[in-house]
Amino acid sequence: MSSTPKYKSSSSLTTSSNRQDYLKAILSLDLKGAKASTSAISAKLNTQPASVTGMFGVLSNLNLINYIPYKGAKLTDEGRSQAISLVRKHRLWETFMVEKLGFRWDEVHEVAEQLEHVNSEQLIDRLDDFLGFPNFDPHGDPIPDSLGNIADRRSLVVVSDLEVGKMASIRGVLSSSDSFLKHLDDLGIRLGLEFEVVKVYTYDGSIQVDSAGESMIWSRKLVEQLLAEVN
Amino acid sequence: MSSTPKYKSSSSLTTSSNRQDYLKAILSLDLKGAKASTSAISAKLNTQPASVTGMFGVLSNLNLINYIPYKGAKLTDEGRSQAISLVRKHRLWETFMVEKLGFRWDEVHEVAEQLEHVNSEQLIDRLDDFLGFPNFDPHGDPIPDSLGNIADRRSLVVVSDLEVGKMASIRGVLSSSDSFLKHLDDLGIRLGLEFEVVKVYTYDGSIQVDSAGESMIWSRKLVEQLLAEVN
DNA sequence: TAAAAAGATTAGGCATGACTAAATTTATTG
DNA sequence: CAATAAATTTAGTCATGCCTAATCTTTTTA
Incomplete structure (x- = not known):
């Protein structure tokens, strides 16, 4: 039976x-x-x-x-593969919304929850290409590639941990509070911004950086919430 | 009761x-x-x-x-408004896929059917902005604006109907056959291409156009399937 | 280690949207 | 204009996912 x-x-x-x-x-x-x-x-x-x-x-x-x-x-392997594919879609759409459409980093999650369910591998692969094959999303979380490989998030460092002389690029944030993101906007700190650590002030933990020929000072509170990738 | x-x-x-x-x-x-x-x-x-x-x-x-x-x-008014909003989303996503992601005009319909159901007015308005507020989608169909107004498709003309001396821009196609789209690709005819009608050959209906300093001849069969907007 | 608490599963429903088959209404035509 | 054909609606099911209430298991604790 x-x-x-x-x-x-x-x-x-x-x-x-x-x-x-x-x-x-x-x-x-x-x-x-x-x-x-x-x-x-x-x-x-x-x-x-x-x-x-x-x-x-x-x-x-x-x-x-x-x-x-x-x-x-x-x-199972198949279940994990499908789940990772979703994460890939979610993070690529978030990146698209922030980098191309000008959304703030805290506004994109819910819409990405919808977009990630659009079913087309071709669409997402072309979007990946269009965005320049980013390794990290606006929150600093790694974006799986089309084969499901995930970059190691540990390759990102908190800016406050960078040593003098290091060249790095902004890759994400640890906090997504409104006031924080607005502050970044005010200072012109965007995803992908390249900078060099020029001096670390041990007195208050602020650091001096050079970026695109300009010099500025970032506060301790700020750099403890900023993620970067060393170049 | x-x-x-x-x-x-x-x-x-x-x-x-x-x-x-x-x-x-x-x-x-x-x-x-x-x-x-x-x-x-x-x-x-x-x-x-x-x-x-x-x-x-x-x-x-x-x-x-x-x-x-x-x-x-x-x-009803409400039903119509919702339906038009869907059409707007559909056509904007199609435009995005063709113009930004490099899809061909006949590959985008099904995926747009999915994307149009993503629920976010802000997303679609920003996409509209990102695309430069296009009036027509890749098929030459009008894109409703955020208020639901639809441009008159009659403002598009078939290229074969253009008179000598007219400046115009490619806005769409009447046929979406694979071979036709490939042919357009071969000739470098893309959406938005600006051109001037220099001469019409009544013998076979082909026309000579100038575009970006180059001169070329388009066959009758070709220009009867091409839609343009007079500048 | 036995009783109580916490966690998980089954049983029985409900809403959405689809289907088939049968009944009804509207349209067509001799 | 009646009879047949075509289109539409009703009735009865089914699958997906969700819920509540009741019944297990498993874990904690006295």
């Missing part, structure tokens, strides 16, 4: 936007070293734990996760 | 992507002067007429259409 499956599996080629959200949530917990429990996922997605149990059954049948009741879910 | 509504109305603030598709289909028929019958809509959306009847009930309760059973549907 054939065993009846506990959960119905849908046989579509593409993973629905809904299911993709679950995969992304599981990946996000996994990267933090946390267990993908039904309660943790339900908190992330604003649903009820019971709904998560149901979806775990579906994703399990689709071989996107390995799910052991009461023990949480783990992404 | 209170009358029970024939169809349930959902009380969400935003119109679901699904319902938006219906509004767009109704608008499209309306612009062609055709009646929005259940069969016509079902053909457009690849569904069954019975499904359309159901959705007409829903849209009617939401005051997005006026629906009289057996008589078809008409958009």
Whole structure:
């Protein structure tokens, strides 16, 4: 006798936007070293734990996760690959909105949540090209490449940790508060800005930098929230 | 006694992507002067007429259409406004894909169908700005502005109808066949290309044009498929 | 280590949107 | 103008995902 499956599996080629959200949530917990429990996922997605149990059954049948009741879910290779693809899309769209459309770094998340579900590998690869194959998004988070490889975020350093004489480029921020981003705007500090650390004032932790022939002083509070990539 | 509504109305603030598709289909028929019958809509959306009847009930309760059973549907002001907003999004995204990402004019429709459902007026207004507030999409169809005004497509002319001495810019095509678009590519004819009609050869209908200091001859078959805006 | 608390799963519903088959209305035509 | 054909609507289902309430498991704690 054939065993009846506990959960119905849908046989579509593409993973629905809904299911993709679950995969992304599981990946996000996994990267933090946390267990993908039904309660943790339900908190992330604003649903009820019971709904998560149901979806775990579906994703399990689709071989996107390995799910052991009461023990949480783990992404399969295919599930992880799809989740990383979503992260790639999300971060590329955020980069597009900030760099090309002039949005502030804290305004783009929600819209990117929608854009990431647009289904076209060609679109995203061309967007990647259009943006110059960036390695990091406006928040300093690494953008996976088209093969799913993720640059090491550790290659970014907080500007306050840079030594005198170092050349570097602004890549992201640790804080996305409105006042902070406005302040950056006022000082002309944008993504990609190249600069050299000229002097570090140990008295108050501020540093003097040269950028595009101009010299300025950045406060300690400022440089502790700025991420850069050493050139 | 209170009358029970024939169809349930959902009380969400935003119109679901699904319902938006219906509004767009109704608008499209309306612009062609055709009646929005259940069969016509079902053909457009690849569904069954019975499904359309159901959705007409829903849209009617939401005051997005006026629906009289057996008589078809008409958009209300609100319904029309939402449909036009979709068309705007669709055509701006198509323009973006062609002009910025290098897609061909016949490759962009399906992806734009997805992008048009991204919900953010700010996003689309900034995209419009980024693209330079274009009046026509790559197919020569007018792009509604942020207030819903649509330019008159009649301000475009087929290049074969231009008179000698006229300055004009390429704005679209009548055919989107692969071979035609490749041919345009070969000749360096792109959207926005400015040119002047120098001579019309009545013998075979070909015309001589000057563009960016260069002179070339376009065949009759070619110019009958090209749309331009007189400068 | 047994009882209580916390977490997860099952059971039973509901809304959205789609489908098929049957019934009804409108249009066509002999 | 009646009868058939075509179009439309109604009735009854189904899949996806969500919810609440009730029932397990697992973990904590006395």
